[in-house]
Amino acid sequence: MMSEEEKQVKSYSEASTTSSVEIQNWIEAQDLLKKKLIKEDDLEGNGDDLKYVGGVDISFLKEDSSVACGTLVVMDLQTLQVVYDDFSLVTVQVPYVPGFLAFRESSSVPMNAPVLLELLERMKKRAPLLYPQLLMVDGNGILHPRGFGLASHLGVLANLPTIGIGKNLHHVDGLTQTSVRKLLSEGKNNDSIITLKGISGSIWGVAMRSTVDSLKPLYVSIGHRVSLDTAIEIVKITCKYRVPEPIRQVKRIPQEISNGSVRKNNFIAKSDVTYNC
Incomplete structure (x- = not known):
């Protein structure tokens, strides 16, 4: 009989063109990195000195779905x-396999989220004084x-506090999008936050209606080096609309590329610190 992990690998490979061997390697890489995961606050200055918050995303160009745009x-x-x-x-060569988004950007370096890490490393050289103390991840x-x-994968590799921001719910541990939205719609939930507690008793994150006008919830979870309570507070602080500003702003760059309106230099730095760009 197959073990549960063998069944999982088989189902993943059947759902994509990725080989079961490659998926098994991804699982082993995830398990190795997961041992370094920190689920409590480990912020610079205990969070009191938090000044710069980043947002990162990987999305695909409308005119060419094989080209991904990593943005910071x-x-x-x-x-x-x-x-x-x-x-x-x-250019993306690896097909998307549910549960393995961090591996999609590069088949040759499967243990890294190389595009986003490259952007962070580049920033250390170009604008180190603006380097984010925390990242929100789409x-x-x-x-x-x-x-x-x-969000956890990138946080561990970059050694940065991270918060996961999802617009759709992973159906794990008995949690379903339908049941969560039903709970949010009930009048007793005046704070518009539902703790995502699975049938195992584990707390996976929260579903929250980030603004009064939000019809759909955000799904907020610990990434790395941040507690869930702190993650919720930072999301509240950064929400003008449904999506936190670092994520909302990071989404505009691929749109600018598609519209042909991207500036000549592909990065900008605005502050009272002068950088030679």
């Missing part, structure tokens, strides 16, 4: 103004079939 935006937490942004384009953290989504 950094904002001043007090003003919610963009102080830095950058992007990088890459993707899940521990709210993930294997408890280790893109």
Whole structure:
């Protein structure tokens, strides 16, 4: 008889063109990195000195679905103004397999989320004084079939506090999108936050209606080096609309590329610090 992990690998490979051997390697890489995951606050200055918050995303160009755009935006937490942004384009050779978003960008370096890491490393050289103390990731953290989504993966590799921001719910541990939305719609949930507690008793994150006008919830989860309570507070602080500003702003760059309106230099830095760009 097959073990549960063997069944999982088989189902993943049947759902894609990725080989079961490659998926098994991904699982082993996830398990290795997951051992380094920190689910409590480990912020610079205990969070009191939090000034720069970043947002990262990987999306695909409308005109060419084989080209991915990795984007990084950094904002001043007090003003919610963009102080830095950058992007990088890459041709994707690995098909998407549910649960393994962090591996899609490069088949040759499967243990890395190379596009996003490259942007962070580039920023260290170009604008180190604006380097983010925390990242919001357009993707899940521990709210993930294997408890280790893109936000957790990137956080461990970059050694940065991260928060997972999802717009759709991974159906894990008995949690379903329908049941969560039903709970949010009930009048007793005046705070518009539902704790995502699975049938196992594990807490995976929260579903939250980030603004009064939001019709659909966000799914917020621990990425790395941040507690769930802190993640919720930072999301609240950064939400003008349904989606936190670092994520909302990071989404505009691929749109600018598609519209042909991207500036000559693919990054900007705005601050009282002068950089030679």
